[in-house]
Amino acid sequence: MARPPPLGELPPGYTSPARSAAPQILAGSLKAPLWLRAYFQGLLFSLGCGIQRHCGKMLFLGLLAFGALALGLRVAIIETDLEQLWVEAGSRVSQELQYTKEKLGEEAAYTSQMLIQTPRREGENVLTPEALGLHLQAALTASKVQVSLYGKSWDLNKICYKSGVPLIENGMIERMIEKLFPCVILTPLDCFWEGAKLQGGSAYLPGRPDIQWTNLDPEQLLEELGPFASLEGFRELLDKAQVGQAYVGRPCLHPDDLHCPPSAPNHHSRQGRGPAEHLPADESPSAV
Numbered sequence: 596m597a598r599p600p601p602l603g604e605l606p607p608g609y610t611s612p613a614r615s616a617a618p619q620i621l622a623g624s625l626k627a628p629l630w631l632r633a634y635f636q637g638l639l640f641s642l643g644c645g646i647q648r649h650c651g652k653m654l655f656l657g658l659l660a661f662g663a664l665a666l667g668l669r670v671a672i673i674e675t676d677l678e679q680l681w682v683e684a685g686s687r688v689s690q691e692l693q694y695t696k697e698k699l700g701e702e703a704a705y706t707s708q709m710l711i712q713t714p715r716r717e718g719e720n721v722l723t724p725e726a727l728g729l730h731l732q733a734a735l736t737a738s739k740v741q742v743s744l745y746g747k748s749w750d751l752n753k754i755c756y757k758s759g760v761p762l763i764e765n766g767m768i769e770r771m772i773e774k775l776f777p778c779v780i781l782t783p784l785d786c787f788w789e790g791a792k793l794q795g796g797s798a799y800l801p802g803r804p805d806i807q808w809t810n811l812d813p814e815q816l817l818e819e820l821g822p823f824a825s826l827e828g829f830r831e832l833l834d835k836a837q838v839g840q841a842y843v844g845r846p847c848l849h850p851d852d853l854h855c856p857p858s859a860p861n862h863h864s865r866q867g868r869g870p871a872e873h874l875p876a877d878e879s880p881s882a883v
Contacts, residue, residue: 691781724848752795771798791842812840
């Protein structure tokens with residue numbers, strides 16, 4: 596294949612494509628696209644000629660730029676933490692995530708999974724009962740996913756992170772409490788009774804309906820189980836976490852719900868206030 600002659604060996608009568616096409620363009624025989632093509636051809640031809648005349652300098656500058664970029668890769672940090680990518684620094688969600696890490700311990704082996712909720716229209720409030728209801732339905736759907744693998748069925752309650760259950764001498768009570776021990780879930784729904792619907796597990800005591808987080812009062816349960824086992828360690832854990840009456844002592848998003856507990860502050864009034872009045876400042880339904 597014939598190679599193009601060096602720049603110094605070009606014929607004396609050689610002209611660039613842009614110059615050869617210029618008379619036709621000026622005469623109006625070529626349209627605007629062809630004029631642009633000829634113009635850029637001329638620019639690229641001039642650039643190529645300049646690079647060929649200073650090929651040594653261009654090679655040196657190219658290697659210098661490549662080396663500078665290669666050095667930058669040594670200090671580059673690839674962020675793979677979902678929290679750092681989506682959670683605003685200093686926001687209420689970041690504070691609660693940091694609080695959870697401090698209580699569980701930095702060495703706890705777990706990864707956070709997040710559910711991001713955005714308004715349908717820009718500037719729309721996401722702290723309304725309707726928006727939080729949609730948040731609840733999405734979280735419930737995600738938490739009820741089941742996967743069958745190796746002959747076993749797996750769900751969120753089997754793979755989620757749970758803090759350790761204190762040792763209890765009575766084995767039956769220990770197993771019952773272990774079934775009720777919740778997954779670590781952070782959500783604005785925790786400010787309302789409806790947040791209990793995200794917590795799975797149930798237990799049974801003679802003479803009363805199945806115990807679930809929707810009807811569980813931990814303080815009352817400790818009083819009932821106190822005569823049968825020493826629950827001081829469990830009581831200290833609840834006091835440290837400030838669980839109190841758990842969800843049954845929190846207001847209902849929909850007070851007209853038949854399952855809204857009588858201990859809810861707005862149960863008897865049957866009037867719901869805006870969720871923003873119950874939520875701490877800067878709270879948003881973004882982390883589950």
